[in-house]
Every structure is written in C-alpha cells, then in structure tokens.
Amino acid sequence: MNKLREPVIYSFDQITYLVDIEKQVLRQTDAPEKEISFINQMTDFGDHYLLAWDEQKKIPATGPEKAEPYIIPSLLELDPEGMAARYGLTPEQLAGRTDFDVMVDQDALRARQNGILPQIDIAGEKFIVDLRLQELRHAQYFFPTISLKSLELTDDGWHYEGFYEPIMKQVVSLDPKLTEFPNGIIKIRLPNEIGLDPVGTARIYGMAERDLLRRYPIKKELKAEIIPLSETQVPRLIQQNREQLQREHEQITRRMRPGKRPRF
Known part of the structure; x- marks a missing residue:
C-alpha cells in the first residue's frame, strides 16, 4: 500500500494554503472554498509567479489600486515530489525545468x-x-x-x-x-x-x-x-420497433377476421 503523503502547505501574509498541483491552485486551509489560481490570478515568470495581492481584503487584487506584489514559488519548488509523481518523472528530471516545461510535452x-x-x-x-x-x-x-x-x-x-x-x-x-x-x-x-x-x-x-x-x-x-x-x-x-410491429400485426389480424355469420 502506498503511503499517503503529507499535504504541502505554503504560507504568505499570515495565511496558510494547501498546494494543489492537480488543479494548480493554492487552497486556503481554514476556508477550502477560497482558492488562488496559478493560471488565472498569477503571472508566470518561469521560475516563479507574481501575484497582485490586496492586503486589506486578503484576496487577489482585481486592479492596480492597493495591489501589493507577492512572489510565489513555482509548483516545482513548492512540491517537487508531487510534480514528479503527477507527470511520471524522477526528481532529477525536474532540474532546470519550469512548470510549463513539465506540464506540456x-x-x-x-x-x-x-x-x-x-x-x-x-x-x-x-x-x-x-x-x-x-x-x-x-x-x-x-x-x-x-x-x-x-x-x-x-x-x-x-x-x-x-x-x-x-x-x-x-x-x-x-x-x-x-x-x-x-x-x-x-x-x-x-x-x-x-x-x-x-x-x-x-x-x-x-x-x-x-x-x-x-x-x-x-x-x-x-x-x-x-x-x-x-x-x-x-x-x-x-x-420498441419490434413491439410496434407486433401491435400493427395484431391490428391487421383482427381486421382480417371474418364477422359472425347470421343463423338461418
């Protein structure tokens, strides 16, 4: 039986997140419905990501106002063991590669x-x-x-x-x-x-x-x-077609039966 791995946890701005390499998100540990997408909400710079962060609301910033830049490590750096297993590589084969290099042939x-x-x-x-x-x-x-x-x-x-x-x-x-x-x-x-x-x-x-x-x-x-x-x-x-044919056959048979003959 394979031993279950401990989840990889990453923290910034005093919030802890579970690293989900399958969905490519950071999932807040105390509020799993809150996710930060590496694809949609971060900018990929190869060896790291840049996240525009609203420190007051504690969510990704939707505009330049009050947006603080946070450097987020690559998934390869955050969870090399998980990435190797997910994409069928050895840890040595991950060296010098970016997330995109590993995910896409x-x-x-x-x-x-x-x-x-x-x-x-x-x-x-x-x-x-x-x-x-x-x-x-x-x-x-x-x-x-x-x-x-x-x-x-x-x-x-x-x-x-x-x-x-x-x-x-x-x-x-x-x-x-x-x-x-x-x-x-x-x-x-x-x-x-x-x-x-x-x-x-x-x-x-x-x-x-x-x-x-x-x-x-x-x-x-x-x-x-x-x-x-x-x-x-x-x-x-x-x-259904066979049953319909059977019904039609029965109807034709009934119509073809001779009527009752009169008695003399």
Whole structure:
C-alpha cells in the first residue's frame, strides 16, 4: 500500500494554503472554498509567479489600486515530489525545468507550432485533425473525410459521438425503424476540439495558448473510444420497433377476421 503523503502547505501574509498541483491552485486551509489560481490570478515568470495581492481584503487584487506584489514559488519548488509523481518523472528530471516545461510535452508542442497537425486513431485507421476545416482527414489517402459537424456533442460538451462504418470510414445515421442490430456499425467517442488540438483551438477562438495548454496539455496518442452498440440506445430502439410491429400485426389480424355469420 502506498503511503499517503503529507499535504504541502505554503504560507504568505499570515495565511496558510494547501498546494494543489492537480488543479494548480493554492487552497486556503481554514476556508477550502477560497482558492488562488496559478493560471488565472498569477503571472508566470518561469521560475516563479507574481501575484497582485490586496492586503486589506486578503484576496487577489482585481486592479492596480492597493495591489501589493507577492512572489510565489513555482509548483516545482513548492512540491517537487508531487510534480514528479503527477507527470511520471524522477526528481532529477525536474532540474532546470519550469512548470510549463513539465506540464506540456515540449517536443509535441514544437511539432504542432511547426504546422504538424495531430492525428487520431479511429477503429485502427489514422485520421489527421484539421480544426480549421472542421474535419478529420484520412492520414494515408486524405479521403474520405469525417466532418466534425456530422458528430454530436455529448451533454457535458467534452466529447463527440457518432455511429461509424469502419469499411466506408464514414459517420452514418441509423434507420429509426431498425429491428435488428446493424451489421458492421460501431459507435465512436472522441474528444472535443480542446482534447483533439488545444493549440488549434486557442488560435481559432483567440484564447491564451499557454494557459489552455496548462489545463489541457497536448496528448501524444489520440484514440477514439469504441462503444459497444449494446451500451447505446440501439437495443431499446430495436425493442420498441419490434413491439410496434407486433401491435400493427395484431391490428391487421383482427381486421382480417371474418364477422359472425347470421343463423338461418
């Protein structure tokens, strides 16, 4: 059993905070609902952060008035053990690196900044992610393409889903009156734009690239999840259609029965 680590505590201005490297915040120990974000409320200088602080209200300053600058150490300095464990590195590998260097794969970032688009594996086939054109292009043949608009966003907005025909490599619509499982059709789930290409998303929507990458680093290997049709709405749809056919059959049978013959 892994031994639980003692939480890392950092103090300034006579207030103590728990260092949360997962959410990248300082959380006030006596009021956990009060958080200070390293991303949104501090300026990253690489080896440290600068926090504009309102000493009267004891909160991050919202303007230059009465703002006192506080130098906050990097997460690597505050919790090197936690950062090493979180990002699968040894403490020695952290030397000379910044928080951003550790959180974001620098080789993958350079490749993306040099114009190399990410790729995603869909049912064993590689597709190039092109957010500018809102499409996934077959990496080898460049055709067919899958329009992101042909997929549906999940209710939480974090994934795309759709029914997919692997041989034709196309998103398909199911017959709403089907009574059997469709042959060769699968359901796929893949990340939304941020998960597919955070750099491209930042450029298209005018977002701060470094801040977005700190929250959602580039994923080296993207792979669509295959969802069995048995775990979708398809079985329920098939059952409903079969029951409807049975009702229609019974109605037709009743109409075809001969009426009572008169007695003579």
